[in-house]
Amino acid sequence: MARRQTVGCIGTGNMGSAFLTGLVKARLVRGRDILAWDKNRQRLGELQDQLGLRPARDNRAVAAAADVLLLAVKPQILDKVLAEIRGSLKPGCLVLSVAAGYPTALIEQLLDGQVRVVRAMPNIAAQVGQAATAICPGRHARRADVKLARRLFESCGSVLEIEEGLMDAVTGLSGTGPMYVFIIIEALSDAGVRMGLSRRDATALATQTVLGAAHMVQQTGRHPIYLKDLVTSPGGTAINALYSMERTGLRAVLMEAVETATRRSRELGRPVSNANGG
Ligand SMILES: NC(=O)c1ccc[n+]([C@@H]2O[C@H](COP(=O)([O-])OP(=O)(O)OC[C@H]3O[C@@H](n4cnc5c(N)ncnc54)[C@H](OP(=O)(O)O)[C@@H]3O)[C@@H](O)[C@H]2O)c1
Structure with missing residues (x-):
């Protein structure tokens, strides 16, 4: 961001506030800008x-002053917000959604112009600077816009550029993803309690296990199946647990959840009113 440029934000809930906090912490923007x-x-307030x-x-x-908006x-109220700010956008503004x-294409259409848009799909881990974000350009966005969007979203975690046709799949996988992992941590914690651990110890152990396993995948660059083989000794605990997981269909449960979320993401993009959900 060039100095003195204004970042505008419409909606300061979970995601808006995480993004703005990331920008200020990374010193990319001053609060007063x-x-x-x-x-x-x-x-x-x-x-x-x-x-x-x-x-x-x-x-x-906000729209009239923002260099980046x-x-x-x-998504259910974005039609209304776009109709409200249509015609008010500062010339040259880059719109991030x-x-x-x-x-x-729908943002471009509803803002009625050659507006430069970059669409992003972060996740709630932006609140702790650990989001996985995918970004893609709209029709009028330039290379420099994508580079700027990458830099801004990197203040909240890692960023991947992707084609727009895959954004609903990203929403189903990583956009919604922290929820899957929260449930997995909670379920592992329950399992530990069932086996006699205190709730505190079980949750701490489950959380660190998820964190450690994720770091291993990331830092070794190894395929998860290779890492799984490191744990599964013949006749041991892990291979028996794996048998139980396969029999009860954990893999299919996760695949179905991602598919369902991807489908819902597609529905939310339709210009017809989507009354419920999100
Ligand atoms: N949360 C996630 O995990 C996540 C992940 C990836 C992407 N996203 C996307 O991020 C966007 C925001 O989600 P969120 O979770 O941050 O939602 P949120 O916490 O509900 O924040 C949205 C904010 O916008 C406010 N608002 C409603 N109508 C408005 C209007 N006309 N003008 C200005 N502000 C208005 C809401 O106020 P009221 O509460 O009073 O209505 C609320 O404070 C969504 O499009 C979502 O798809 C979210």
Whole structure:
């Protein structure tokens, strides 16, 4: 970001606030160079206290001042927000959207112009600077826009460039992914408690196990199956546990969950009103 440029943010909930916090922590933007608006005044006020950002009068005021504008409202209300800011966008503004399922073409169409859009799919781990984010450019975005978007989202974790046709799959896998892992950690913790461990110890052990296994995959660059073989000694505990997991279909459960979330992401991108969910 060039100095003195303004980052605008519409929606300062889970994702908007994580993104802005990442930017300020990474010193990519100063709090006073952020202009934001959220329907929920309390949320906006809390973020103002934390980051020193400037609260705007309304969404139009954010759009009119932003050199980079983040759209961080639920996909179900994005049509309405785009209609509201249409015609107010500062010339040359780069629009970033994190809305699940919402295509860049629809944003371009509803903003009625040659607007430069980069779509991103981060995940909730952005709140601790550990998101897995995928980004893709819209029709009018330039190479420099994608590079800037990458730099901004890297303040919240790692970034992968991907073609837009795969964004719903990304939403199903990593966008929704922390939920799968939260449930796995909770289930492992329950399992430990069932076997006699205290809740505190079981949760600590389950959490560190997930973290350690993820680090091993990342740092060794080995295929997970190779690492699995390191643990499964003949007739041992791991191979017996694996048999039980395969018999009860854990792999299929996860594959179905990702497929379901991917399908839902596709539905959310339709311009018809999607009343529920997200
Ligand atoms: N959460 C995730 O794990 C995740 C992951 C990847 C991508 N995303 C995407 O990130 C976007 C935001 O999700 P989120 O989880 O951050 O949602 P959120 O926590 O509900 O934040 C959205 C905020 O926007 C506010 N809002 C509603 N209508 C508005 C309007 N017209 N103008 C300005 N602000 C308005 C909401 O206020 P009220 O609560 O008062 O309505 C809320 O504070 C979504 O498009 C989602 O697909 C989320």
